[in-house]
Structures are given as structure tokens and as C-alpha cells.
Amino acid sequence: MLKKTALALALNLSIAAMAQAETLRLSHWVPATHPVQVTGIEPWAKSIEEASGGDLSIQIFPAQQIGSAPDHYDMVRDGIVDISWTNPGYNAGRFPIYSLIEIPFHISGGAAGAKAIHSWYQDYAKKEMSDVFFCAVNSHETGALHSKKKITQPSELSGLNIRPAHATMARFVSNLGAAPVQVPAPEAREAIARGIADAITFPWGSIYDFGIDKEVKYHMDLPMYVSAQVLLFNKDSLNGLSEQNRQVIYDHCTPDWSQKMSQGWVDDDRAAREQMIADEGHTVTRPSEEEEALWREAAIPSLDKWKSDVAASGIDADKTYEDYLQSLQENNADY
Template sequence: MLKTIRPAALALATLLPLAALTIAATSVAAADGVSLKITHFLPPGAPAQKQVLEPWCKTLGEQSGGRITCQFYPAMQLGGTPAQLVDLAKNGVADIVWTAPGYSAGRFPVIETMELPFVVRNGLSGSRAAWDFYQHHAVEEFAAYKVLAVHVDGGVAFHTAGKPIAAVDSLKGQKLRASTRMVSKLLTALGATPVNMPPAQVTEAISKGIVDGAMGAWEVVTPTKLQEVTRFHTQPPAGQPYYSTTVLTLLMNKERYQSLPADLKAVIDRNSGPALVESFGQVWDRVTADTRALVARDGGTIQNQDPADYEAMRAAAAPVEAEWRQDIAKRGIDGAALVADARALAAR
């Protein structure tokens, strides 16, 4: 006897293969998606994450049709120390790290040229210069990575608790947190005692009197609550280069990048390099202005250094560059040529 097939059953039987195809297609799309693990050394509210990297990830997601997503691990949540971030990226523990190469002293000697005293004037022009300098001179020393951005922190100022920094003599006896090897050398040349520690420890160290203050970019002040424990803030005369700067990089694990489909690589490439460097530079300058306004509003004292004191400080710091040139010459590198190009790029 022939069975009668009900219309509803027939419709269901017809739809099942279509549903299976839809599920399969969705699974393929999901498998084609990429979740990027990004880590850095600052709190999650820092401008680097909130104002640059999160919008950058949003753009990657939009332009990839949702196939690129990001997971953030701020404040070293993947383990290690800031000095080890470059290895977290190199070894694939993280897909992307935002870090300062200078934290890993001696490993990236060429890019350190941009950190020499009195080169960088602000975030945007300094970041453009740092990216151009990287492309001209430092590609080889970052060959183990996919370099997404090279920028600067806009320049480090003096932030002190007990007394303002004015003339060179005012630094004598002061213990200040130094962010990089170059800042340590600068402070030593100026008669102060540099103390190295991660950014997260600076505020507590000042409040306990372990150090008298810090040399740091304006951008790092509010994420570390530095304004709560310092009263005096000294920066160069208007328009003059800062005492030093910190070069910062966004580095991606090279194998992870190379494993991506061509269209996803294109999305990352289109939104990295000069475009991302511009974003970092613009945000840094905006945050610098906002932080100064906040510090002044909260009763902090901000002073542009007297030009004569500034020039005296430059003269006292001259041996730092001379020693750096000698050190890098031992590696067979022409330091004088690097410095000349760095200053020319930063002055544009």
C-alpha cells in the first residue's frame, strides 16, 4: 500500500538539506574567523587601548565582515614583565603586543636613536618621524615580527612630589623613575638617580617616598594616577624638543599573520602602518593637552622650563649622545648618520 506523504512532511524534508547547507556555511565562516589576543603593560582604561587599539579592532571587524575580533589582556594579564612582551609576541603567547622596545635593553639598538635626548617635539610629528626612521634603518632588527606601528609617547616630562625641576642643580639628589635605558643615562648625566620599575608601581613608590618622582609622558599620568602623588610638572620651553621620548611599537607574531587568509591580511595591512601611526600620534597629543588641563584644574603646577636652564640641561646631557655613538659603533653601526637622520625627520 502506498503511503500518503503529508505536505508538511514534504516541506520539512525539502528544508532539511537547505538547513544543513546553511549550518555548514556558517561553520566554514566561523572557522575562517580570527580572534587576536592583544596584551600590553598599562591598565585597560589607558588611551592606548581605549582610544587607539579598541577603535582599530572595531574597524578590522567591520572591514572583515565580523571575521576579525580582538581579545584584550591589559596590565600583563598573559604573564611576564613588560621587558618580556616582545618575546610573548615572538613566541606566539600573544598574537599582538603593544610595548616599548627600550624595555628590552640592548635588543633594538637602532630604533633607540629616536629616544636620544632632545629629538622629539610632540606625539604626531615624533610618531611620523619614528615610523619613517624605522622604515629607513630599523626594519632588519624587527624582522622576527609583523610590525603594525612604530610611534612615540610625545616626550617625557618631569613629574615630582616635593619640589619642581628647574635648573640642572635642582636634580641633584633626586631619585626619579626612569622608563628606558636612555632616560636612565640622561638622569645620571644630570645628577639625579634613576630608578627602574614598571609603570604600575610608580605611584605607590612615590607615595611611600621610595622615589621623588618620575620622568614620563603626559599620556601615562592618569592611567597610573601619577597626578595624585605629584605636585610639580616641568616641560621644555614651548616648541622645543623634549628631554627624551619612549619609542612604542605594535608587534604581531609573524607566523600568525602569515597564516591568515589573503583578504584578512589586506584588512590588517590597510589599517596599519602610516594610518595607525597617525592615530597614535593624534591621540597622544590630544591626551597630552587634556592631561595638562586636568593636572592644572586639580591644583598641580605646570611650568615650561626657562630657556637658559633648558640650554644648560642640553649641554649637560651632551655626553649621553656621545657615549651612545661609541657604544653603537662597536656593533659596526654609524651612529652619527642615524642621529642626523632622526633629528632631520623629527624637525620636519
């Protein structure tokens, strides 16, 4: 009788635990095989599940299954998903402070850069992304320019159609006489294949991930920019968790986790770059010091425009910029 009672009690406790377990839905827009998911999101989600003792699990929806890439901020804000992997740069003008990280020639490394961005932006996020909970930054290694013809100087962009990584890069190429073709990453290959775009700013690994290596054969080996995505939580979803489980989430929304989540993507990009250099069907060219100086000079108007936009919203642009530079330096991520 005692054995039956103990068994029934254990069964009831198990059922109660299952009833209390919560599944959070996470949406992103790259393939499920992409390092963003395999080396970043999945280990992060597994760590959350383990730290919560199985109370929390995260169900991942990749490849725009729930919504298109540009819609991911609104999706998590509105509770369509509990967590989203969002590119703020797909929402032009909406997050002017964050767009600072998109200005070329500031970041030298993606993983350390992700930690630096998180450390710098986490307080600004409370103002600029106040309707969601800012959790983490996920960055690729510094991206490059990939094109149908060899390019090493800014003047050679004039007259070309270029798919930029985000709105900031769109303004950058526009200032150099190019026409931006603004399509999300999953649509980039088609734009190039159909002749709508002549070049693209993209991470090295994603050139292979999206099959764009079949369309562009020339690559400028210059670390131009990052497009650092952010992991965001719906506030109601987060606040609906127990205090203990909310703390588990907070413990996984730190600058260190931003770096850890980004490292696999960065390693993949670095390996892809080496693969591209070794591929006889591709030409990888490093601009000269004089040419690089021209590129860096070409980015100055983008920084001036950022300062103007941020100042207009009542933010001290100079202090914000200096804080950003300091965070990059402290994390050995400055270019």
C-alpha cells in the same frame, strides 16, 4: 523543499565562516581605561575586523594579565601572544637603533612623532627586530619631569632618585648625578609613595591614570622625551593567515596608522597638562630660556653615547641620525 535546502546551505556557509574566523590575542600592560586602548588599540582592532569582513578579531588583554611589561617583546616572539604592545626601552641595550627616539629634545609632538618614527624605523626594524613583525608605533605626547620638589635646572637632579621612562632616560639622569629607579610604569606610584623615588619622567595623562598626581605636586613644563611603544606581531601568527587577511594587517601597519593610533593618547596628555596647570594643588613651571639651554646641553652626552653604541654594531650612526632628523622634519615633528 527548496526553502529547506537554501536554509541548510546558508547555515552551512555561516558555520564555515565561523570556523574560518580567527582571533588574535593582543597583550599590553596599561589599564583597560587608558587612552592607549580606548582611542588607539580598540579603533584599530575594529577597523581590522571590518576590513576582513569579520574573518579577523582581536582579543585584548590589558594590565599585564598575561605577562609583565618588560616581557612583552619575548612574549610575542615566542608566540605566547599573537600581538604585543611593547616598550623597547624596557630592554636596555637590546634595540640600540630604536633607542635614538628616546634621546631628549628631538620630538615636538607625539602623534606626528609616531608617524615620523615609523617612517624612519620600519627598514631598521627588519634587522633589529627581525624575529617579529614590526607593525606600528604608539606614542604619547612629549613627557615631562614630575617631582616632589620644584626643579627647573639640570643641577637640581643631583642626589635625587628618579624613576626614568626607559634606559636612555636612566643614563640621562645618571649623567646629572641622579640615581635611576627602574621600575615599569604600573609600579611607579608605589616607588614614589614609599620614598624610593623623588621624581619621575612620565606623560602628563599617565600621572592621573596611575594615581601619581597624589604623590608629586611639581611639574617642569618642558617637552623632554617620548617613550614610543611598538605594536609587534608574532611571525608564525601572521604567516598563518590567509593572503587576504595578511594584507588587511599590512594595511593597518603603516605610518599613517601610527599617527592615527597615537592621536587620542596625545589629546589626553594635552588635556591632562591643562588640568594640572589649573589645579591649585599643583605647581607647573616653565624653565627660562637659559635653563632650557642647560637641559638641551645636558642631553648631548646621551646622543654621543648612542652614536658610539650604534657604530660599534656596524651601523653608520651619522647617516642613521640624519635620516631620523629628516623624517621628523618632513612630518613637522622636530623640536
